[in-house]
Amino acid sequence: MTTTVDARPAEARRRALLRTARDVAEDLAADAIARDQAGKPPVDETARLREAGLPAALTPPGPDRGTDWRTGCAVIRETAAADSSVGELLARHYAHTWSGRFYAGQDRAAALEEESTDGQWLWTGSIRPHRPWADVPGGPDAPGATAPATLRPRGSGYVLDGRRFLDTAVATADQIVLDAVCTTTREVLVVRVPATAPGVTAEPAHDRLGQRVAGAGRLVLDRVAVTAGQVLGVRPADEESTAPFTALAEPALRLALCQVALGTAEGALAEARDLSRGTRAGRDQDLFLTYGELATAAQTAAVVVDRATEVMARALGAGPALGADEPAAVAALVATAETVTAEAALRVAARVLEIADAPGLDRFWRNARVLTAHRPAAHRLRSIGEHYLNGS
Structure with missing residues (x-):
């Protein structure tokens, strides 16, 4: 039965x-x-x-x-x-x-x-990818910079010190996930810190170009007590030593942000369409052409993002049984989704300013710029090309 x-x-x-x-x-x-x-x-x-x-x-x-x-x-x-x-x-x-x-x-x-x-915890965080924070323009205090925090052993736990820029919810989150270097073993540990823990101070950013309501800002960590139970695990030193399922952590975040960029493009296009409907401009053949081009760009990006989402969902469902070669294929699809979506979001958000004149439409362009600024397309395309040629 x-x-x-x-x-x-x-x-x-x-x-x-x-x-x-x-x-x-x-x-x-x-x-x-x-x-x-x-x-x-x-x-x-x-x-x-x-x-x-x-x-x-x-x-x-x-x-x-x-x-x-x-x-x-x-x-x-x-x-x-x-x-x-x-x-x-x-x-x-x-x-x-x-x-x-x-x-x-x-x-x-x-x-x-x-x-x-x-x-009902709200989470935020910043876990460094496998590259030094010094490569970030502007140094450790720039948005997106990831200067290493430190964990000093004390008793059965640690003391956490450092600074970290968070892109969201710096003053409203309940839990913060960070990586920090143990001062004795030099291992990079991933820890969970309650936002209300003594020694945690949030400094919200002001006057951002875009994503103004995301709650970005700097987190200051001053002798924050971290118990052994708050240590989630070790972040491997390089990609080669990373377990397949753990290797999904960074592309999963990037793919979630692809959804944001795609939603931004779709929101901009829908708002401009609603403004154009019922007006004299709504019968303009050139305007039809423009909307056709922009709708095609958004829909093409949606197809690529949906494919990457489906592959990521299957990989996450595999859990620890995920094959050793699968994360690279997933990451390549995510990089492709990022590339196509960033281009579509920027194109749509800029063009709607030309075809629909209304207050507030500029927020889509500003948001798209901030969402896509931290990962240049050339870096993604090289990664995609390397995987296509070598499978790496």
Whole structure:
């Protein structure tokens, strides 16, 4: 006798979550321009997300909780179309909630995810990729810089010191995921720090070009006590020594941010379309051509992003059984999605300023610029080319 699992409850939860995301997006769109102009930390936005239950829902899937990767990305994209800043806040939250699985192992991750769901925790963080922070223009204090924090052993735990720039929720998050260098072993450890821990100070950034409501800013860590239980695991020293499933951590975050860039392009195009409809310009053949070109660019990017999302979802579902060669293929697809989406987002956001004259449309271009500025296309294309030629 074959036992089948009733998928209806999970499907019902998925549909309910997507409805909630649409409701939240409509609410955010109503005052998106005013909030962008104010540029305040996302205190009100975080409250709206918690009221809707999104921080609890956007955690890795488990028994009667969490969200699968495909649905999580759909929620992020829907939100980003209405408010790119809040979309990025959710994207980084969702990606960082997977940190337990990437670094700590299934048992510890399950307990952490359950606690996060029960507490409606909002996550943020910054884990350095395998490159030195000194390569970042502007040095360690620049946005995007990742100067190493340090962990000094004390008793059964550590003392954490350092500074780190966070792109989202620096003053509104509940949990912060960071990497730091142990002063005795020189290992790079990934740790989880409660935002309210003594010694943690947030310095929100002001007057950003774009993503003004994402809550970016600098985190100052001054003799913060870290217990052994807050250490999720070791970040390997290089890509060659990284376990296949752990290697998904960085591309998963980048793919979540692709959803934000794509949502930004779709939101800009939809808002411009609504402004053009019903006007004399709405019968202009040249305008039809322009909208056709922009819609094609956005839809092409969506196809590439959806393919990468599907492949990432399968890789995440494999867990520790993921094959050794699979992360490179996933990363190459993510890099392709980033390249196509960045180009589409910038193109759409710039052109809508020419075809629809209305206050607030400039926010899409500013947001797209900030979202795509940290990873030059040439770096991605070289990585894609190297994988295509050598499989590396």
